[in-house]
Amino acid sequence: MINTGIKSLHLLLLVACLPMQVVIAAEYNAHGILDFRVNHINSSGQGYLTGGQGKLGLGDGVHFSAAQIGADLSVSWDNGLSAHGVFNAYPEATGDGEKSALGLTEIYLKYRSIPNSAGYRLQTKVGLFYPEISLENNAYAWASKDTLDSSTLNTWIGEEIRVVGTEIKVTRLGRINNDKYDLSFSATAFINNDPAGALLAWHGWAISNRQTLWNEQRTFPWFPAREDGKNLAGQAHKSDPFLELDNRVGYHTRGEWKLRGKGSISAGYYDNRAIPYKVVDGQYGWRTRFYHLEARWRLSDNLSLTAQYLSGDTLMQSKEKEDVVNNDYASGFVALHYNWQALVANKKHKSTLRVEDFSVTDNDKTEGDDNNEDGQALTFNHSYRLSKQWFLSAEFTVIDSHRPARSYSVQPVDLVETQWQFATRYFL
Amino acid sequence: MLKHSLFFRFFVIRFSLLRFGLPIFSALIFTFASTSVQACTKEDPTCVQVQVNNVKNQPLANMVVYLEPLANQVVPQQNKTVEISQHSKSFIPYISVSQKSDKVNFVNKDDITHHIYSADSENKFSFKIRSGETDSSTHFDHAAEIAMGCNIHDWMSGYLLVVDTPYFAKTDEQGVASFTLTELGKYRVVVWHPQMRAENNRMIVEKELLSAEITTFTLQKAMDDIPVQTSDDFDFISDY
Numbered sequence: 056m057i058n059t060g061i062k063s064l065h066l067l068l069l070v071a072c073l074p075m076q077v078v079i080a081a082e083y084n085a086h087g088i089l090d091f092r093v094n095h096i097n098s099s100g101q102g103y104l105t106g107g108q109g110k111l112g113l114g115d116g117v118h119f120s121a122a123q124i125g126a127d128l129s130v131s132w133d134n135g136l137s138a139h140g141v142f143n144a145y146p147e148a149t150g151d152g153e154k155s156a157l158g159l160t161e162i163y164l165k166y167r168s169i170p171n172s173a174g175y176r177l178q179t180k181v182g183l184f185y186p187e188i189s190l191e192n193n194a195y196a197w198a199s200k201d202t203l204d205s206s207t208l209n210t211w212i213g214e215e216i217r218v219v220g221t222e223i224k225v226t227r228l229g230r231i232n233n234d235k236y237d238l239s240f241s242a243t244a245f246i247n248n249d250p251a252g253a254l255l256a257w258h259g260w261a262i263s264n265r266q267t268l269w270n271e272q273r274t275f276p277w278f279p280a281r282e283d284g285k286n287l288a289g290q291a292h293k294s295d296p297f298l299e300l301d302n303r304v305g306y307h308t309r310g311e312w313k314l315r316g317k318g319s320i321s322a323g324y325y326d327n328r329a330i331p332y333k334v335v336d337g338q339y340g341w342r343t344r345f346y347h348l349e350a351r352w353r354l355s356d357n358l359s360l361t362a363q364y365l366s367g368d369t370l371m372q373s374k375e376k377e378d379v380v381n382n383d384y385a386s387g388f389v390a391l392h393y394n395w396q397a398l399v400a401n402k403k404h405k406s407t408l409r410v411e412d413f414s415v416t417d418n419d420k421t422e423g424d425d426n427n428e429d430g431q432a433l434t435f436n437h438s439y440r441l442s443k444q445w446f447l448s449a450e451f452t453v454i455d456s457h458r459p460a461r462s463y464s465v466q467p468v469d470l471v472e473t474q475w476q477f478a479t480r481y482f483l
Numbered sequence: 484m485l486k487h488s489l490f491f492r493f494f495v496i497r498f499s500l501l502r503f504g505l506p507i508f509s510a511l512i513f514t515f516a517s518t519s520v521q522a523c524t525k526e527d528p529t530c531v532q533v534q535v536n537n538v539k540n541q542p543l544a545n546m547v548v549y550l551e552p553l554a555n556q557v558v559p560q561q562n563k564t565v566e567i568s569q570h571s572k573s574f575i576p577y578i579s580v581s582q583k584s585d586k587v588n589f590v591n592k593d594d595i596t597h598h599i600y601s602a603d604s605e606n607k608f609s610f611k612i613r614s615g616e617t618d619s620s621t622h623f624d625h626a627a628e629i630a631m632g633c634n635i636h637d638w639m640s641g642y643l644l645v646v647d648t649p650y651f652a653k654t655d656e657q658g659v660a661s662f663t664l665t666e667l668g669k670y671r672v673v674v675w676h677p678q679m680r681a682e683n684n685r686m687i688v689e690k691e692l693l694s695a696e697i698t699t700f701t702l703q704k705a706m707d708d709i710p711v712q713t714s715d716d717f718d719f720i721s722d723y
Contacts, residue, residue, distance in 0.1 A: 172604040316711040482719035
């Protein structure tokens with residue numbers, strides 16, 4: 056009898072509490088991007104996405120594609136807490152496109168405090184997310200804002216760098232301290248990024264808008280060291296960049312100085328702390344470390360600059376702890392953005408010119424696996440805002456690269472590739 | 484913090500549509516000068532004027548001027564409503580003035596949510612305000628200088644000056660603020676602007692205000708830059 060009484064009391068309390076939870080106002084947001092393109096590519100063969108030696112996502116020829124269908128979903132509460140889920144789909148392009156893929160790219164919880172009276176704000180993020188590196192991919196679903204394809208630097212971030220972890224960011228707001236600048240510092244502890252570096256070694260730097268989905272395996276070109284009996288015979292045919300192989304926690308730190316109304320300068324360091332001789336089901340740990348620098352500056356009302364540089368190394372060893380892949384790599388770009396409002400009296404036209412330089416230096420003696428690479432790329436984009444949400448873009452890219460590994464598949468070591476893209480992008 | 488929303492709101496299911504703000508016309512900021520007392524003419528015997536000039540002796544517009552009676556003068560009773568809007572991801576006007584206990588309405592004229600806050604320890608508040616909503620949940624019942632921000636859009640910056648007098652105004656393009664007083668006498672005349680480089684961002688004079696008196700203030704230092712409340716950014720940024 057008493058027991059039943061307690062039970063019903065519990066039930067009553069539960070019922071009383073339920074509406075309390077419901078009335079905490081939650082705001083649901085669904086954003087996304089649809090990106091339809093026509094590409095005309097001049098290359099020596101297949102693009103890197105299908106395991107070719109090309110530096111572009113698609114290979115030689117004309118392609119029609121829905122280059123990205125992305126959904127950026129979030130729920131935010133009034134107490135500063137929010138939950139985010141980002142999904143991306145990449146339907147198969149005509150021509151030699153890779154098979155259609157659909158999946159999750161980010162999912163995390165975020166909490167942002169109200170700044171205290173000293174102007175300090177705390178933000179934490181827990182889940183699967185991108186470490187804060189890219190200055191290009193800040194549109195919905197990590198789409199690139201000013202160009203159709205990301206730079207080599209950020210194409211790599213989208214392909215191999217993603218973490219499952221906790222980020223803590225402290226921002227000191229200048230507005231509250233009578234300073235013209237904001238300062239922020241963040242630190243992330245993470246797991247699940249041990250094989251990062253493999254794809255960069257084996258297909259080099261590349262240019263596309265493709266992001267690796269959670270749990271997705273990515274292909275790379277064939278090279279002689281993968282043959283039976285050779286050093287890399289044990290490597291799986293595809294690389295799975297988001298694995299935890301050694302239960303060691305990696306970290307990423309970043310600092311930013313932001314001058315109000317002008318721009319920002321930031322720098323960071325990433326180290327996945329992977330054990331380089333650890334191998335599970337053909338997936339090796341790659342000790343990958345790099346630093347990165349970014350600058351964004353408004354040069355005038357219409358002209359602004361974005362620049363990024365990343366440099367680091369990666370190491371993968373045999374079970375006997377001998378170096379199998381030991382590479383240094385670097386990539387950087389400078390982009391200028393011009394708003395044509397002075398000439399066409401509106402903000403609907405915007406042009407972007409991006410120049411980049413990239414390299415991989417192979418320091419190991421593994422035969423049949425030359426990872427050396429050196430190249431430059433130039434991209435010009437012009438976008439027109441047709442209506443609030445529709446954008447029309449034309450983009451030209453030329454990549455000049457020297458890559459000895461192309462000789463493994465009887466392709467020119469020195470190659471100049473060009474790509475014309477015409478796209479219509481819809482942001483929801 | 485959750486004052487208004489905790490109990491009075493239900494789930495707001497909304498697909499945030501577009502982030503397409505109208506361009507900000509800086510002129511708009513200035514035309515919103517919230518004059519509490521009607522401008523008066525020199526012929527009016529109870530009209531007093533305050534002239535504010537910059538360090539180069541040129542008139543300064545949009546400076547807040549208020550008069551605090553020091554001799555128990557009779558002041559008019561009024562109940563005004565002050566509106567602070569969020570428009571094109573900025574606070575408009577940049578500076579608002581209210582008499583203590585006046586109702587202050589925050590009106591979100593953007594098609595996105597803002598998260599308005601004040602971090603000041605004595606006047607702390609924060610609330611989210613969704614597109615098209617008006618929020619009047621925050622009460623300002625003592626004189627204060629409140630710096631406001633948006634926790635989603637860090638470049639947004641606005642001020643609310645709460646005064647304990649009905650005599651407040653912003654200077655016009657000629658640098659003049661006019662007041663029709665109910666009673667002349669001794670007043671504390673204060674000029675305030677958050678970017679005025681002076682102690683407590685103020686200049687103060689206590690004096691006997693006579694009929695048709697013009698009090699002139701000339702700043703000792705150049706004004707600091709007024710923050711630009713804009714981000715040139717694209718409307719489809721994935722951030723908060």
